[in-house]
Amino acid sequence: MNQPLYVRVHPRDNVAIVVNDGGLPAGALFACGLELLEAVPQGHKTALADIDAGQPVVRYGEVLGLAATRIARGAWVREELIDLPEAPPLDRMPLATATPAPQPALEGFTFDGYRNTDGSAGTRNLLGITTTVQCVAPTVEFAAERIRRELLPRFPNVDGVVALTHTYGCGVAINAPHAEIPIRTLRNLALNPNFGGEVMAVSLGCEKLQPARLGLPILRDDEPFAVRLQDEEHRCFGDMVAAILRFAEKRLERLNARTRVPCPASDLVVGLQCGGSDAFSGVTANPAAGFAADLLVRAGATVMFSEVTEVRDAVHLLSARAANEEVARALLREMAWYDDYLRRGGADRSANPTPGNKRGGLANIVEKALGSVAKSGSSALSAVVAPGERVTGKGLTFLATPASDFICGTLQLAAGMNLHVFTTGEGTPYGLAMAPVVKVSSRTALAARWPDLIDFDAGRIASGEATLEQAGWDLFRLILAAASGRKTWSEHWGLNNALALFNPAPVT
Ligand code: CA
Numbered sequence: 001m002n003q004p005l006y007v008r009v010h011p012r013d014n015v016a017i018v019v020n021d022g023g024l025p026a027g028a029l030f031a032c033g034l035e036l037l038e039a040v041p042q043g044h045k046t047a048l049a050d051i052d053a054g055q056p057v058v059r060y061g062e063v064l065g066l067a068a069t070r071i072a073r074g075a076w077v078r079e080e081l082i083d084l085p086e087a088p089p090l091d092r093m094p095l096a097t098a099t100p101a102p103q104p105a106l107e108g109f110t111f112d113g114y115r116n117t118d119g120s121a122g123t124r125n126l127l128g129i130t131t132t133v134q135c136v137a138p139t140v141e142f143a144a145e146r147i148r149r150e151l152l153p154r155f156p157n158v159d160g161v162v163a164l165t166h167t168y169g170c171g172v173a174i175n176a177p178h179a180e181i182p183i184r185t186l187r188n189l190a191l192n193p194n195f196g197g198e199v200m201a202v203s204l205g206c207e208k209l210q211p212a213r214l215g216l217p218i219l220r221d222d223e224p225f226a227v228r229l230q231d232e233e234h235r236c237f238g239d240m241v242a243a244i245l246r247f248a249e250k251r252l253e254r255l256n257a258r259t260r261v262p263c264p265a266s267d268l269v270v271g272l273q274c275g276g277s278d279a280f281s282g283v284t285a286n287p288a289a290g291f292a293a294d295l296l297v298r299a300g301a302t303v304m305f306s307e308v309t310e311v312r313d314a315v316h317l318l319s320a321r322a323a324n325e326e327v328a329r330a331l332l333r334e335m336a337w338y339d340d341y342l343r344r345g346g347a348d349r350s351a352n353p354t355p356g357n358k359r360g361g362l363a364n365i366v367e368k369a370l371g372s373v374a375k376s377g378s379s380a381l382s383a384v385v386a387p388g389e390r391v392t393g394k395g396l397t398f399l400a401t402p403a404s405d406f407i408c409g410t411l412q413l414a415a416g417m418n419l420h421v422f423t424t425g426e427g428t429p430y431g432l433a434m435a436p437v438v439k440v441s442s443r444t445a446l447a448a449r450w451p452d453l454i455d456f457d458a459g460r461i462a463s464g465e466a467t468l469e470q471a472g473w474d475l476f477r478l479i480l481a482a483a484s485g486r487k488t489w490s491e492h493w494g495l496n497n498a499l500a501l502f503n504p505a506p507v508t
Helices: 134-154 177-190 237-256 285-298 308-321 325-344 355-359 365-376 405-414 444-449 468-483 489-493
Strands: 015-018 045-047 056-059 062-067 110-115 126-131 160-164 200-203 226-228 261-264 269-274 302-305 381-385 395-399 419-424 437-441
Touching: 015 056, 062 365, 110 468, 126 134, 126 177, 126 237, 134 160, 134 200, 134 237, 160 177, 177 405, 200 237, 226 237, 269 285, 269 365, 269 405, 285 302, 285 365, 285 395, 285 419, 285 437, 285 468, 302 365, 308 325, 308 365, 325 381, 405 419, 419 468, 437 444, 437 468, 437 489
Parallel strands: 126 160, 126 200, 200 226, 269 302, 269 419, 302 395, 381 395, 419 437
Antiparallel strands: 015 045, 056 062, 110 261
């Protein structure tokens, strides 16, 4: 058997996670002299010292909770042995008290992208077809398939066609206060940099979400931007499809006239997310993403991280890191909004961890949150953006979204994301049609088992094959390569998860 190994993240920690594949049996002896009292699965925690009932269980240098009963040195620290503490109170948070100094600028890093007239840059050259309502979705999918088959071969510089279909648009309380979130999400999805500023929409006609309500900028006065299926001129299904193809062809001609040009790394808008996390996520994949995030910030790029319920228990660390008090207050405002949203639904943050998270060794939401915020690296938090809004500034940005993979991904796309980095422990074949997704595994075993789905193995950090710094630089370079057109695995297979709108407003 391999030498028993554990990972202790912080000198204050009184627990550490078992590294060895398949876990370790009772009696396993670590180099430091610690002996396991019972079998501990891989990724799960063992106590490094005796912990009395009521005493804090510490990982990442932070309190995960209090010991529900006495935990002996070498015991398996299971979920039920830790009582979940109260969430940090939002009215007693440090505001920009530990703002990190800017790190030296990184010059000279570029990617080959598509320059847009509004100053943004695309990493892909896609035709996006916006829809106002679910009623038109199958028709638009049908038309998109014909566009791919019949038109795209004539436009080799265009990477693909994306039908922006969703379940919103009718049967909803469209004037309710929170309805603004799905509506502005749809508007900003249409304006994603990977669509090159070309906008077209398909509407049914009688739906609540009328095309004008989207508030999309009318770029060309001489050219209508929406096909309305209920218009008199459409005498059959074939007429509707033909109209969509006509609209698409004009835009494909303009998109096809573009080619990749060198763009500074500062044109990247990278969204970070995790899904199917395990106890290694916080020591390998997320810190590697965080290191790459620091490099991107130093290169002038925009880096977003999200997932309110996964930062809620670490928010005191983030509010202290805010660039100024205004940013810190904006962060706390978004947390309070979400606390209230969960309360109205009869839930709280403990609803977040999944059975897979727990199988992977994450005892509770505090442990998950501490690992999750490692994605944000060490830069100052420059901005906080509400769900559905577009990010406008550079630097590290918190985009307040649910942690749900599909909803977070959709909101990051609406925020203007042109490349997604997705870290995973348990594994997911997740992908997006609108932007490349670089998938990062927290363990080498997952990267080895799914070599044709995982783009980057951060597990090398736990096994000692790579330092965090090496892995962070490698991931940064892979991000630039993927932004320049190198296909990710989910693109290779065409794995495109559906858009999922965040609609906190009532359905009628
Ligand atoms: Ca997620």
